[in-house]
Amino acid sequence: MDVAWQELMAITELQEFEVPTENSYETTQYQTMEPMASVGEYGMAQPHSEPPAACELRTAEAYNGFYSEEVPTCHRLGTSTETMYGNSEPQLHQRILPISSHPQQSFVPLREQTNMSGVNQGHRRTNACLTQGLRGHMQWTVHGQNAHTRSGDDLESDSGLSLGSSPPLASPDNPVGGAPGYQSVDIGMAYSDGEPDSMTEHTRRSHLHYSADYQNHTHSYLHSGAHPSYFSAQPILSQPQPSTQTPRSMKHQGSAAALSDLYNDSAMSSRGSSHLNMYIKPQGSISTPPLSRDERRALALKIPFPMDKIINLPVDDFNELLTQYTLTDAQLALVRDIRRRGKNKVAAQNCRKRKLESIIHLERELNQLQAQREHLAQERLEFQRSLAFVKCRLTDLYTQVFSHLRDEDGQPYSTDEYSLQQTPDGKIYLVPHTMQKREPC
DNA sequence: ACTTCGTGTCATTGG
DNA sequence: ATCCAATGACACGAA
Numbered sequence A: 001m002d003v004a005w006q007e008l009m010a011i012t013e014l015q016e017f018e019v020p021t022e023n024s025y026e027t028t029q030y031q032t033m034e035p036m037a038s039v040g041e042y043g044m045a046q047p048h049s050e051p052p053a054a055c056e057l058r059t060a061e062a063y064n065g066f067y068s069e070e071v072p073t074c075h076r077l078g079t080s081t082e083t084m085y086g087n088s089e090p091q092l093h094q095r096i097l098p099i100s101s102h103p104q105q106s107f108v109p110l111r112e113q114t115n116m117s118g119v120n121q122g123h124r125r126t127n128a129c130l131t132q133g134l135r136g137h138m139q140w141t142v143h144g145q146n147a148h149t150r151s152g153d154d155l156e157s158d159s160g161l162s163l164g165s166s167p168p169l170a171s172p173d174n175p176v177g178g179a180p181g182y183q184s185v186d187i188g189m190a191y192s193d194g195e196p197d198s199m200t201e202h203t204r205r206s207h208l209h210y211s212a213d214y215q216n217h218t219h220s221y222l223h224s225g226a227h228p229s230y231f232s233a234q235p236i237l238s239q240p241q242p243s244t245q246t247p248r249s250m251k252h253q254g255s256a257a258a259l260s261d262l263y264n265d266s267a268m269s270s271r272g273s274s275h276l277n278m279y280i281k282p283q284g285s286i287s288t289p290p291l292s293r294d295e296r297r298a299l300a301l302k303i304p305f306p307m308d309k310i311i312n313l314p315v316d317d318f319n320e321l322l323t324q325y326t327l328t329d330a331q332l333a334l335v336r337d338i339r340r341r342g343k344n345k346v347a348a349q350n351c352r353k354r355k356l357e358s359i360i361h362l363e364r365e366l367n368q369l370q371a372q373r374e375h376l377a378q379e380r381l382e383f384q385r386s387l388a389f390v391k392c393r394l395t396d397l398y399t400q401v402f403s404h405l406r407d408e409d410g411q412p413y414s415t416d417e418y419s420l421q422q423t424p425d426g427k428i429y430l431v432p433h434t435m436q437k438r439e440p441c
Numbered sequence B: 001a002c003t004t005c006g007t008g009t010c011a012t013t014g015g
Numbered sequence C: 001a002t003c004c005a006a007t008g009a010c011a012c013g014a015a
Helices: A002-016 A060-066 A073-078 A081-085 A088-095 A132-140 A144-149 A152-159 A180-184 A201-206 A212-223 A247-258 A260-267 A293-301 A307-312 A315-323 A329-404 A433-438
Strands: A418-422 A428-432
Touching: A293 A307, A293 A329, A307 A315, A307 A329, A315 A329, A329 A418, A428 A433
Parallel strands: none
Antiparallel strands: A418 A428
16 A cells, blocks of 8 residues: 555656647756767757767658658758647647546555554454443443353343443433433343343244333334334335424435445345344245344333334434333433434444445545556656657757858868857857857857 | 454544 | 534454
């Protein structure tokens, strides 16, 4: 990754290599380039003492690309050098391709190099940020699918809700020690078998007969919709519920719909511990997945309304819902925690999706920039070759013109004593070297 | 046994 | 003051 970015940063050196536009072909731009083939100085002030060998690059084909042979030599001498490149300019432009036209190259597996967790997961940092109560809570935590790996004590603790050591789950809504109701809950009654996570459908149903009120809600609580609503966040992704939606909640559904693909992918992934997974028996029949931790807690505390409402109702509706029931402190605390966790779960999913999208975007950008860099490097090589050729050609012309000059006696001028120089107005003068030093042109 | 990935959760922050 | 979304960090289970 570092190497890739270093390569990327190297592009800055190419930024000085501007693509010439019409009448903007400044040779000075290239004077800082790498040394080129020794074809003599470009400037006319220091001509060769003897006619140099003809340019190796001087072929008819190469010429046609940059010169017009109909232009008289004297005319070329009398004009600025820019005009000599007129024919080459369109070609140069044609070589400039928009970045977007570059086909996608193979992706750098950036994601594979990125630890999404942000930390070395092998490094289990002591949970310093957790309060003592939270730490206790974490010890009680049992995830649904793997409860069989825990001891019976853990199972009971989890299902019953950590209630003692983790009052109100350290929720901001629940001051520590402010929920005595938790301790009064008879968890053993709810999970008398001691294995709540491995409850069969039969046993689960048997636990739903708490009260008439609660029983009336069990359908929506556990089996509403096409798929179980046991997953607290799932309702956001399910069909809209116009009757209970406010503009605020509708907004949430809109954003969630855009994420449905990701959720479908992740939810149905064979990896991870997602509670979204449909539990398909080997025979192919779909069974009810284990209850989530919060669902078990809600069952234990006999929360009289469904999880999806707890989580997805707008705050006003949620508060109104709470007023419709007389809840104990423990129930209130649990409901608020369920709501907080459920919303945060969705937020985390959205956050991760954005993170992945950001990585994908950066990978694409990196590939495009690498392709652009490669293209510019190629272009630079072509310009260097062209420039070397032009220099060689100019040297030839200079030598040719100089050799035809004669003094008053009909003798050729010595290149050691004279040189041809061009003034800004385009006129050519034969200047002695002595004057040249005093009056640099 | 170890690593990687996906996920849930908590704490924190800023709007 | 409260709610909420976003996010880093951590823990955990599955593969």
